[in-house]
Amino acid sequence: MRFEFRPYSRAFNPPLLTCHGVWRIRRGIIVRLSDESGVGFGEIAPLDWFGSERVEDAIAFCQSLPSQIDRSLIRAIPADLPACQFGFESALPSVSRLETPRMSALLPPGERACQGWETLWQQGYRTFKWKIGVNAIGDELKTLKQLAEWLPNNAKLRLDANAGLTVEQAHQWLEAGDTYNIEFIEQPLPVDQFETMVALSQQYATTIALDESVATLRQLQTCYDHGWRGIFVIKPAIAGSPARLRQFCQQHSIDAVFSSVFETAIAREAGLNLAAELSCGDRAVGYGTTHWFTDLVTENFEELWQRLSPC
Ligand SMILES: O=C(O)CCC(=O)c1ccccc1C(=O)O
Numbered sequence: 001m002r003f004e005f006r007p008y009s010r011a012f013n014p015p016l017l018t019c020h021g022v023w024r025i026r027r028g029i030i031v032r033l034s035d036e037s038g039v040g041f042g043e044i045a046p047l048d049w050f051g052s053e054r055v056e057d058a059i060a061f062c063q064s065l066p067s068q069i070d071r072s073l074i075r076a077i078p079a080d081l082p083a084c085q086f087g088f089e090s091a092l093p094s095v096s097r098l099e100t101p102r103m104s105a106l107l108p109p110g111e112r113a114c115q116g117w118e119t120l121w122q123q124g125y126r127t128f129k130w131k132i133g134v135n136a137i138g139d140e141l142k143t144l145k146q147l148a149e150w151l152p153n154n155a156k157l158r159l160d161a162n163a164g165l166t167v168e169q170a171h172q173w174l175e176a177g178d179t180y181n182i183e184f185i186e187q188p189l190p191v192d193q194f195e196t197m198v199a200l201s202q203q204y205a206t207t208i209a210l211d212e213s214v215a216t217l218r219q220l221q222t223c224y225d226h227g228w229r230g231i232f233v234i235k236p237a238i239a240g241s242p243a244r245l246r247q248f249c250q251q252h253s254i255d256a257v258f259s260s261v262f263e264t265a266i267a268r269e270a271g272l273n274l275a276a277e278l279s280c281g282d283r284a285v286g287y288g289t290t291h292w293f294t295d296l297v298t299e300n301f302e303e304l305w306q307r308l309s310p311c
C-alpha cells in the first residue's frame, strides 16, 4: 500500500477548560493508505495528558516509515504508540457502521452550562456532560443544583472531574450525585488512587466511571483484572488497536461508555463504528463534541485531506 500522512491543527472555539487548564489547539495527523482496490483514511489524534504518545512522537513515527507499507507493519506498531495503532488500523478497509448510537453533549464550562444546555437540547441531545473541578467546589455545587432544577426530567446529566478532586471533594460530589440523580461521575481521582476509587464506588449509589485510568487497552485490562466493575470510558482513538479492543469487549461484558478525543470526522467515524458494534446497554456515547470546533468540520474525508499540506 502507498502511505501518506498530513498533520493538522484546529482551534477549539471556545477553548476547552478542564481542571488541567485551557486547551486551545487540537493537533493530529491524517493517514492515507491507497492501493489498486481503493483509498482509506485514518486519523492519529493523541492525548498525551491521558498517557498516549505525544503528537510529535506520532509525526516522528510517520516520518520514519517508507512510502510503501503493508499490514504486517501496521500489526507490529508498538503498544506505546496507541493512537498510531488506531490511526493506521482504522485506515484499512472495513465494514461500516450499523446505526449511530445516542450521544451525550459536552456542556460549556462553569455557569455557562445553565444556558448552554438549551441549544443542545433543541439539537436533540438528552444526555449532557459537565466538567467539574474547574472552579471552586462551592460555586460548582450551586451551579449543579441550578442545572439539575432546570434540566427536563427526562434529561441525564453526567459529571467529569478529569482526575482533579481530592478524596474529600470526591465524597462531596458523590453525595451530590446521589441527591441529583447523576448518571455517573467520571474519574474523580488521579490514576494512582485506584483502590480509593474502588472503595468510593461501594459507598454511594452514583456510579463511578474510570477514564484516565483506562485510557489504553493495557490499562483497561489491568483495571478489569484488579476487579473494577463500574463504568469504563473507552476512547477508541487512544485505546490502541481496534482489533484488540474488539477482542477485549467481546470477551468481557463491561459497562462501557465510548467517548471522543476531539477528533475530526475521520477518527470519529471509526470510533462510532466501534461504539455501535461494541456498546452494550443504554449508555449514550460521548461524541457530542462537534460544536466545539469551526475548523476542519467537513464530513468529506477527501476534502479534509485536500485542505492539509504534507509536513
Ligand atoms: O466524553 C465525552 O462526553 C466528551 C469528551 C471528553 O470529555 C474528553 C475529550 C477529550 C479529552 C478528554 C475528555 C474526557 O472525557 O476527559
Ligand SMILES: [Mg+2]
Pocket: 160, 162, 186, 187, 211, 212, 233
Ligand atoms: Mg473524562
